[in-house]
Amino acid sequence: MTSEKGLGFFETSFPAHPDLQRIILFSGHFCAGHVIGLRAAEEFLERFDLSRATEDEIVAIVENHSCVADAIQVVTGCTFGKGNLIFHDHGKHIYTFVEHDSGRALRFCLRMNIERAPGTNPSDPERMAWTAECPVHELFEIEELTVALPPPLPRPIMQPCPCCGEWTTNQLAVPVDGRQLCYPCAAKAGAVPPSVIPPWKMF
Ligand SMILES: [Zn+2]
Numbered sequence: 284m285t286s287e288k289g290l291g292f293f294e295t296s297f298p299a300h301p302d303l304q305r306i307i308l309f310s311g312h313f314c315a316g317h318v319i320g321l322r323a324a325e326e327f328l329e330r331f332d333l334s335r336a337t338e339d340e341i342v343a344i345v346e347n348h349s350c351v352a353d354a355i356q357v358v359t360g361c362t363f364g365k366g367n368l369i370f371h372d373h374g375k376h377i378y379t380f381v382e383h384d385s386g387r388a389l390r391f392c393l394r395m396n397i398e399r400a401p402g403t404n405p406s407d408p409e410r411m412a413w414t415a416e417c418p419v420h421e422l423f424e425i426e427e428l429t430v431a432l433p434p435p436l437p438r439p440i441m442q443p444c445p446c447c448g449e450w451t452t453n454q455l456a457v458p459v460d461g462r463q464l465c466y467p468c469a470a471k472a473g474a475v476p477p478s479v480i481p482p483w484k485m486f
């Protein structure tokens with residue numbers, strides 16, 4: 284399989300491609316969003332000769348919440364739980380993959396020619412096939428760059444919020460009038476913006 288030729292998975296690999304099976308197990312379904320994430324993640328791993336991260340050898344930065352991010356977690360091993368998946372809620376189809384130790388990175392910007400893909404629903408087989416077969420450079424604008432990752436923080440210490448009594452980490456407590464409040468209590472006090480649930484869905 285080469286990225287330039289596309290995945291060819293409807294002809295040859297589906298459903299044998301191990302990542303497709305892992306994505307379905309993880310996400311519960313398979314759609315064009317997953318194909319986008321799979322294409323970007325595989326291109327990064329192949330170009331930098333890396334394999335799926337077991338710890339934090341790779342960091343992925345996603346700028347939307349969608350099925351693309353689910354595929355990226357499965358293929359790269361950059362997961363929400365391990366902390367090497369960074370989420371910025373920008374509503375943009377931007378996916379950046381960083382080799383942790385060197386900072387070498389690839390930034391993928393989905394080209395909006397995806398709008399010309401056949402079908403209207405991300406689960407349409409023609410739409411998934413088009414996304415899988417499109418040459419990777421026609422699917423994404425790909426930029427090589429260096430990303431300076433911050434040094435790891437010391438291990439967090441849990442402490443009780445003096446307002447609600449629930450425990451939070453010292454790193455995320457918010458100082459309000461000399462007290463260390465948990466984020467929701469600090470938001471109720473007007474010290475920080477409230478947490479919001481993003482109302483949109485890309486895929
Ligand atoms: Zn989906």
Ligand SMILES: [Zn+2]
Binds near residue numbers: 445448449468
């Ligand atoms: Zn609280």
